[in-house]
Amino acid sequence: MMRILAISDKINLPRLVAAAKSLNPKELxxxxxxxxxxxxxxxxxxxxxxxLNECWVKLVEEQLDGYDLTMMPSTxxxxxxxxxxxxxxxxxxLSEVLDVRLEEGIVVSRMIFSGRGIEVLKTQLxxxxxxxxxxxxxxxxxxxxxxxxxxxxxxxxxLLERREKEAEVDLTKAEVIVSVGRGLxxxxxxxxxxxxxxxxxxxxxxxxxxxxxxxxxxxxxxxxMTGVRVKPKVYLALGISGQIQHVVGFRDxxxxxxxxxxxxAPISEVSDYMIVGDLYEVVPKxxxxxxxxxx
Amino acid sequence: xxxxxxVKLVYDETQIPLSGDQLLIEEAPVKxxxxxxxxxxxxxxxxxxxxxxxxxxxxxTGPFDETILKEAxxxxxxxxxxxxxxxxxxxxxxxxxxxxxxxxKEKGIGYDLIxxxxxxxxxxxxxxxxxxxxxxxxxxxxxxxxxEVGEDxxxxxxxxxxxxxxxxIPLPAIISVTSxxxxxxxxxxxxxxxxxxxxxxxxxxSELNLSYPQVELVEIKALIKERKREKLEGDPSEVAKKIADxxxxxxxx
Ligand SMILES: Cc1cc2nc3c(=O)[nH]c(=O)nc-3n(C[C@H](O)[C@H](O)[C@H](O)COP(=O)(O)OP(=O)(O)OC[C@H]3O[C@@H](n4cnc5c(N)ncnc54)[C@H](O)[C@@H]3O)c2cc1C
Numbered sequence: 001m002m003r004i005l006a007i008s009d010k011i012n013l014p015r016l017v018a019a020a021k022s023l024n025p026k027e028l029x030x031x032x033x034x035x036x037x038x039x040x041x042x043x044x045x046x047x048x049x050x051x052l053n054e055c056w057v058k059l060v061e062e063q064l065d066g067y068d069l070t071m072m073p074s075t076x077x078x079x080x081x082x083x084x085x086x087x088x089x090x091x092x093x094l095s096e097v098l099d100v101r102l103e104e105g106i107v108v109s110r111m112i113f114s115g116r117g118i119e120v121l122k123t124q125l126x127x128x129x130x131x132x133x134x135x136x137x138x139x140x141x142x143x144x145x146x147x148x149x150x151x152x153x154x155x156x157x158x159l160l161e162r163r164e165k166e167a168e169v170d171l172t173k174a175e176v177i178v179s180v181g182r183g184l185x186x187x188x189x190x191x192x193x194x195x196x197x198x199x200x201x202x203x204x205x206x207x208x209x210x211x212x213x214x215x216x217x218x219x220x221x222x223x224x225m226t227g228v229r230v231k232p233k234v235y236l237a238l239g240i241s242g243q244i245q246h247v248v249g250f251r252d253x254x255x256x257x258x259x260x261x262x263x264x265a266p267i268s269e270v271s272d273y274m275i276v277g278d279l280y281e282v283v284p285k286x287x288x289x290x291x292x293x294x295x
Numbered sequence: 296x297x298x299x300x301x302v303k304l305v306y307d308e309t310q311i312p313l314s315g316d317q318l319l320i321e322e323a324p325v326k327x328x329x330x331x332x333x334x335x336x337x338x339x340x341x342x343x344x345x346x347x348x349x350x351x352x353x354x355x356t357g358p359f360d361e362t363i364l365k366e367a368x369x370x371x372x373x374x375x376x377x378x379x380x381x382x383x384x385x386x387x388x389x390x391x392x393x394x395x396x397x398x399x400k401e402k403g404i405g406y407d408l409i410x411x412x413x414x415x416x417x418x419x420x421x422x423x424x425x426x427x428x429x430x431x432x433x434x435x436x437x438x439x440x441x442x443e444v445g446e447d448x449x450x451x452x453x454x455x456x457x458x459x460x461x462x463x464i465p466l467p468a469i470i471s472v473t474s475x476x477x478x479x480x481x482x483x484x485x486x487x488x489x490x491x492x493x494x495x496x497x498x499x500x501s502e503l504n505l506s507y508p509q510v511e512l513v514e515i516k517a518l519i520k521e522r523k524r525e526k527l528e529g530d531p532s533e534v535a536k537k538i539a540d541x542x543x544x545x546x547x548x
Binding site: 052053054075076077079080082083084086087088090091092093094095096107111112113114115116117118119120121122123124127156157158159160161162163164165167175176199200201202212226233234236243244245251254255256257259263268269270271272273274275276277278281282285286288289290293294 | 311462548
C-alpha cells in the first residue's frame with residue numbers, strides 16, 4: 001500500500017490531488033504554500049519566505065523519507081525542484097508524465113520528440129514524478145488534518161523581482177481559434193484576422209515567430225510546444241507551414257482547417273481540410289460569406 | 296571567464312519517418328538539440344565579450360555524428376569533451392549529469408559558468424541541468440530567457456508559465472536557457488572545416504564509475520492523430536463558401 005507525498009502550488013493542487021487519489025494511496029500528505037481545500041490525510045502549509053526553488057528543495061528533502069511516491073505538477077519551477085531532490089536522494093525521477101500505473105514499481109508514459117511519439121518507461125519505487133495534469137478534474141474536499149510548517153532557509157540566490165504576465169486570454173478554453181503564421185505580411189494585416197475572429201466568436205492565436213520574433217501578438221497567444229496547447233472545436237490555421245513544434249499545440253482540436261498558398265506545405269498532412277490559396281484573397285471572401293449568411 | 300556548454304546530439308524529430316505506428320527514429324538525420332544551441336551561442340557571446348574559454352561537453356546518449364560535433368565547435372567553442380560508452384545510451388538524466396560532473400572533475404576542466412539548454416528536443420525532461428547543479432554543489436537557475444554576466448555574479452530572468460522571476464546568482468553557477476535567450480549563429484562551411492582541428496578530449500564511461508537509479512524503456516510508439524487531409528483548390532470565393540460550410544457544419548456559424 002502506497003504512501004504518497006504531493007507537493008504543489010495553489011493553482012495545480014486540486015488536480016494533483018486527483019492524480020494522486022487515482023492511485024488509491026493508503027496515505028496522502030500534501031505540502032503547499034497556502035490554505036487549500038483538498039481531501040488529503042494531512043495538509044502541510046509551508047511558510048517559505050520568498051518561496052525560491054532552493055528553499056522548496058531543502059524543505060522537501062527533509063520531508064520525503066518514508067513515501068513511496070512524490071508527485072508534483074509539471075511546471076517549470078517544480079521540474080527544477082523535483083530534479084534537484086532526485087539528485088540529492090539518488091532516486092528515479094520522471095518528468096512530464098501523462099499517465100502512471102502501479103506494477104512492481106511504476107510504469108509511466110510521456111511525450112517525446114516534440115509530441116511525435118510516446119515513450120513508456122518503468123522504474124522502481126520510491127520515485128519522484130512531475131505530472132501533466134490536463135487530463136485530471138480538480139478534486140476538492142476537507143483535509144483530515146492541517147499543519148503549519150515554518151521553514152527557515154538562507155538561499156544562495158537572491159530574488160530581485162517577480163512579475164506576473166497579464167493573462168489577457170486563456171486559449172485552452174477557446175471553442176474556435178483563428179491562428180496566423182508568417183503567411184501574414186505585416187502587423188496591420190491582423191485587422192482582417194481580428195475581424196474574422198470576431199465574426200466567429202473566436203480567439204486569435206499564432207505561431208511562435210509572430211509572437212516571439214515579430215512581437216505582433218502577446219506570448220500567451222502562441223500555440224505549440226513552447227506555447228499553449230489548445231483543444232477547440234475548430235482550429236483555422238492561416239499561413240502556417242505546420243512545423244511539428246506548432247502542430248503539437250493543436251493536436252486535440254476536433255477539426256483543423258488550413259489556408260496555405262503552398263500545396264505541399266506540411267500543414268496539409270495534419271489538417272482535415274487544406275485550402276490551397278492566398279489568405280489575402282480567401283479571408284476577405286470568407287468574411288463576406290459569413291456576413292452574408294448571418295444577415 | 297571559463298564556460299562549459301553542455302550539448303546533446305539528437306535525431307531531428309521533425310524528420311523522423313513513420314511506418315504504421317512506428318517511428319523510424321534512426322533514419323532521421325542528427326542535429327544539435329535545439330536549445331543546447333542557444334546555450335552554446337550564449338557561451339560564445341560571453342567569451343567574445345569577456346575573454347576566456349568555451350568547452351563543449353557532449354555525452355553520447357544516442358546518435359553521434361562527427362560533422363555535427365564540428366558544427367558545434369565551429370560556433371566558437373575552443374574544445375570538446377566527449378563522454379561515450381554503451382551504458383550511457385537512453386533516457387537517464389541522472390546518469391548524464393553524473394557523467395558530466397565526474398568527467399569535468401577528472402579532466403580538470405575549470406568553469407565559472409555552466410550553460411545548458413532548458414531541455415532536449417528528444418526527451419525534454421528538463422532535469423539534467425538541475426541535477427548537475429546538485430552533483431557539483433552549484434547554485435542553479437533554470438528556464439532563463441535573458442541573462443547578464445557580471446564580475447562574480449549573474450543576473451537572470453527566468454521565464455515561467457505565469458510570469459517572470461529575476462534572480463541574482465553568485466558564480467560559479469549553472470544556468471539552463473530557453474530559446475528566447477538569443478538567435479544561434481550558423482557557422483560557415485570554412486569554419487566547420489577548420490573546427491576539425493580543435494582539441495577533443497575523450498572520456499569513456501567505464502572510467503567514471505557511474506552509479507545511478509535505473510530507468511527501463513518499455514516501448515516507443517508514434518503519436519498519430521487521424522485527420523481527413525482533404526485538399527480544396529479553386530477560386531477564392533468558391534473555397535470561402537466551402538470553409539463557411541465546414542464552419543456551419545461544426546455549429547460555429
Ligand atoms: C525549440 C523550438 C521550439 C519551438 N516551439 C514552437 C511553438 O511552440 N510554436 C510554434 O508555432 N513554433 C515553434 N517553433 C518554431 C517552429 O519550428 C516553426 O519555425 C514555426 O512554427 C513556423 O511558423 P510559421 O508556420 O508561422 O512560419 P513558416 O514556417 O515560415 O510558414 C509560413 C507559411 O505561410 C505560407 N504562406 C505564405 N504566404 C501566404 C499567403 N499569402 N497565404 C497563405 N499562406 C501563405 C507559406 O507557404 C508557409 O507554409 C519552435 C522552434 C524550436 C526550435
